[in-house]
Structures are given as C-alpha cells and as structure tokens.
Amino acid sequence: MSKYKGLKSSWFLIVLFLGIGIFMLGNSGKSLFTRAFSQPVTLDELDYSGEIEGTYVRTTVYGIYGAYSETVSSKTNSVKAREYVIDAGDYHYISLKARSGDLKKADALMDASFDYLDGKIDSEALEPYQFEITGTIQPLSSKSLQYYHEFFDWYQLDDEVKESILPYYVEIGEVAGMDNGTMWGLFAIGVAATGLGMFFLYNSLTGYERAVRKFLKSAPDSRSEERVRDFLSHTQELHGLQIDRNFLFMLVGGAGYYLDLPDHVVWMYKRITSHRYNGIPTGKTYGVNISFADHKQREITVKNEQQADEVIQALSSYCPKAIAGYSKDLDNLYQKNYNQFLELRYNQAGQS
Incomplete structure (x- = not known):
C-alpha cells in the first residue's frame, strides 16, 4: 500500500478545509489588521480636501441632527x-449608520x-447622551x-454648502466592512x-509511518521491523x-492507517448507508467495519458493495476466529457484554 494513499483519499477534505480557512481568514484579516495596527483618527x-474613504476613525458623536433612512424587517416589522x-x-456633515443594538442610544442622543x-437643555445636560464610535468611512x-x-433639500443648496455634505457614512463598530462579532466569528471559523x-494533511x-512505529513499539520482539x-x-x-497470516494493515476511513495482527480481529461486517436530501435518495456509501480485541472499531471505506464483499472474504480467510456478519443481537452483546461476545468468536457466515 502506498504511503500516500491516505493523501489521495483525503485530498478533497484537505483542499475544502484549507480553502474555507484561508477564505475566512482573508475576509476577517483586513478588519483584524486595521483594528490591531492602524491608528484611528477623530x-x-x-x-x-483629500481622500477619506477607508479611513479608520474612533470619535465621539456629540450630536445627531436627524434620521433620513431606516431598514425594517419584513418578518417582524x-x-x-x-x-x-x-x-x-470643520462645518461638515457625514452619515452615521446604527444597527438594532445601537438604535436606542442613537435615538436618545438625537432627541x-x-x-x-x-434651548430646552444646555451642553452639560447633553453630555450623558454622547457616545464613542469606531468604524471606517465608506461611500x-x-x-x-x-x-x-x-434630507438636506439638496437641489436648493449652493455649491459651497454641498461640498460640506460628505457622501460617506460610518457604521458603528464596522471596521473594514466588518463588525467586531462577525470579524471574530469568521476568524474563529478560519x-x-x-x-x-x-490535521488531515499531516x-x-x-499516518503510515506512525502506524508502523506504534505497532512495533507495542509488539513482542518476535515481530521484527524487517518482517x-x-x-x-x-x-x-x-x-x-493488506493481510496475510501474520499481519493486517488497513486504511482507516480513507485517511488514517492501522497495523495489527489478524488474530486480534473479533468481528467484521459490511456497512451500507443510504443518503437522502429532502426525502430524495442521493446515493449510498459503503464500508467494512472491523472490531479488534482492544474493543475498538475501525472502518475501511470502499466504493461499492462488491468491494466490501471482497474485503470480508479476505478477512475471513485469515481471521477464522472472528465473527462475520451483523445483527442487532450481536451489536447489543458487543456493546453491553463484551466478554460474553468474545466467547462467541468463531467464523460465522451470517448475513453481512
């Protein structure tokens, strides 16, 4: 068996998880980097007079002069x-976007x-309503x-006043297009x-060499590395x-490896799992479940039922004391009374 058979079998999972991880880290990385290393300004x-888009700001909102737009949930209204x-x-205006969690304090400051x-309150009475925000300026x-x-009655304004009304917004807590919770969530997923x-790549x-070394470490001297x-x-x-009368070597679950003695096999049966999506059959997966004397089950994944039968036949040839075939009674006995299960060890040609 090739040392890299596990890599060939698990390449899809490796590419999938690494792809998702890199994508998530890339998406959250800009926001994380900006928060960690950029110096915010007020x-x-x-x-x-220059370019302000993308500028990282941390500033106090001293007053809110009105609201011009809102987004309403169609489900909850x-x-x-x-x-x-x-x-x-400097006599300029900009938009501030607040989501549901910040609406209460924003509305309170606006009122x-x-x-x-x-003229109903003075500046000192206004201070308790003011709050600090962080965010990046976006168009x-x-x-x-x-x-x-x-809101500004734009077409009635002269050009000088229009220049003071900046076509940008700052969303509370959103830095580089991402709020704090989303950033850390994507970063954690990444x-x-x-x-x-x-892990799958490693x-x-x-896995091949680790399985061999683990077996040799626990094996008697008679099982030499050369053999x-x-x-x-x-x-x-x-x-x-791979199996003969002395050794058994298997690819576990398509990625790992396991080396043991044929005499340590106590039970074997094939597994066929039907898959459905919204009640529609989407296919089947096949495997051969092998239970060893350490009371642990390991599975070889195969392509079809014929391959599963061929693996069972090969195991039966070299593991004559093992039980072959599955039943609920055997499974209950294996799970609840393992010692009694071991007393049944014989080559059973039951339904698999």
Missing part, C-alpha cells in the same frame, strides 16, 4: 438599522440634540445617497477550518487492506 482631525446625520467637524437646539450607496440628499485541513503524510516492512512491501493491497 472626525475633527480629517482633511476633507421592527427596525433593523437607521441612518442619521452627524457633525463631521437630546433636538432639545439642545431648541454611501446610490439609494442611501438619494435619501441623504433629500482558524478551525485551517487547523482541520492541516495525518495523510505521516513488518517485508509484509508491507510485498503483500498485495485489496481496497485499502
């Missing part, structure tokens, strides 16, 4: 997000700002920009997926199984 510090107008400093402008969408301009991909590349290597080199493989 809106008052911005140079509005509740407000999911609202867009406001705030002071951007307090109206009271301040009407408004065409639809939001339309509502934004309508790390986990990359880790799984690396296991596929090193094992000779067996592995000269015994023909059958659908992920």
Whole structure:
C-alpha cells in the first residue's frame, strides 16, 4: 500500500478545509489588521480636501441632527438599522449608520440634540447622551445617497454648502466592512477550518509511518521491523487492506492507517448507508467495519458493495476466529457484554 494513499483519499477534505480557512481568514484579516495596527483618527482631525474613504476613525458623536433612512424587517416589522446625520467637524456633515443594538442610544442622543437646539437643555445636560464610535468611512450607496440628499433639500443648496455634505457614512463598530462579532466569528471559523485541513494533511503524510512505529513499539520482539516492512512491501493491497497470516494493515476511513495482527480481529461486517436530501435518495456509501480485541472499531471505506464483499472474504480467510456478519443481537452483546461476545468468536457466515 502506498504511503500516500491516505493523501489521495483525503485530498478533497484537505483542499475544502484549507480553502474555507484561508477564505475566512482573508475576509476577517483586513478588519483584524486595521483594528490591531492602524491608528484611528477623530472626525475633527480629517482633511476633507483629500481622500477619506477607508479611513479608520474612533470619535465621539456629540450630536445627531436627524434620521433620513431606516431598514425594517419584513418578518417582524421592527427596525433593523437607521441612518442619521452627524457633525463631521470643520462645518461638515457625514452619515452615521446604527444597527438594532445601537438604535436606542442613537435615538436618545438625537432627541437630546433636538432639545439642545431648541434651548430646552444646555451642553452639560447633553453630555450623558454622547457616545464613542469606531468604524471606517465608506461611500454611501446610490439609494442611501438619494435619501441623504433629500434630507438636506439638496437641489436648493449652493455649491459651497454641498461640498460640506460628505457622501460617506460610518457604521458603528464596522471596521473594514466588518463588525467586531462577525470579524471574530469568521476568524474563529478560519482558524478551525485551517487547523482541520492541516490535521488531515499531516495525518495523510505521516499516518503510515506512525502506524508502523506504534505497532512495533507495542509488539513482542518476535515481530521484527524487517518482517513488518517485508509484509508491507510485498503483500498485495485489496481496497485499502493488506493481510496475510501474520499481519493486517488497513486504511482507516480513507485517511488514517492501522497495523495489527489478524488474530486480534473479533468481528467484521459490511456497512451500507443510504443518503437522502429532502426525502430524495442521493446515493449510498459503503464500508467494512472491523472490531479488534482492544474493543475498538475501525472502518475501511470502499466504493461499492462488491468491494466490501471482497474485503470480508479476505478477512475471513485469515481471521477464522472472528465473527462475520451483523445483527442487532450481536451489536447489543458487543456493546453491553463484551466478554460474553468474545466467547462467541468463531467464523460465522451470517448475513453481512
């Protein structure tokens, strides 16, 4: 059996998980990098004569002058997000976008700002409603920009005033297009997926030798490495199984490897699993489940039922004491009274 058969069998999982991991890390990485290494500025510090798109800001919202757009859930009829107008400093205005979790404090500041402008409260009374935000400056969408301009009665303004109304927004907590929760969620998924991909890759590349070393370490002196290597080199493989009267070597689950003695096999049966999607049959998968004397079950994955039968036949030839075939009674006995199960060890030609 090739040392890299496990790699050939598991390449899809390796590519899948590494691809997902790299994609997720790439998507969350920009936001994470910006938060960790970029120095935020306040809106008052911005140079509005230059390019400000993508600028990372951390600033205090001192007042909100109105709301011009909101997004409502079609299912609950509740407000999911609202867009406001705030002071951007140096006689400029910019849009502030708040999602459901921040609407309460934004609306409270807006109401307090109206009271301040009407002379009902002073600046000291306004301070408790003010709050700090972080985010990156992004251009408004065409639809939001339309509502934004309508708020200011755009076509009645002269060009100088229009220049002070910036066509950008800052979304509370959104840095480089991603809020804090989403960023860490994608980052965690990326790390986990990359880790799984690396695990499958490592296991596929090193599993062969690790299985051999583990067996030799626990084996009596009579099982020399030379005999094992000779067996592995000269015994023909059958659908992920190599076996003779001395040794058994198998590809476990398409990626791992396991080496043992044929006499340690206590039970074997084929497994056929039917798969459905929304009640529609989508195919079957096949395997041969092999139980060993350590009370652990390992499975060889095969392509079809014929291959499963051929593996069972090969096992039966070299494992005459093992039980062949599956029944619920055997499974219950194996799970609940293993010692009694071992007393049944004989070559049973039951239904598999």
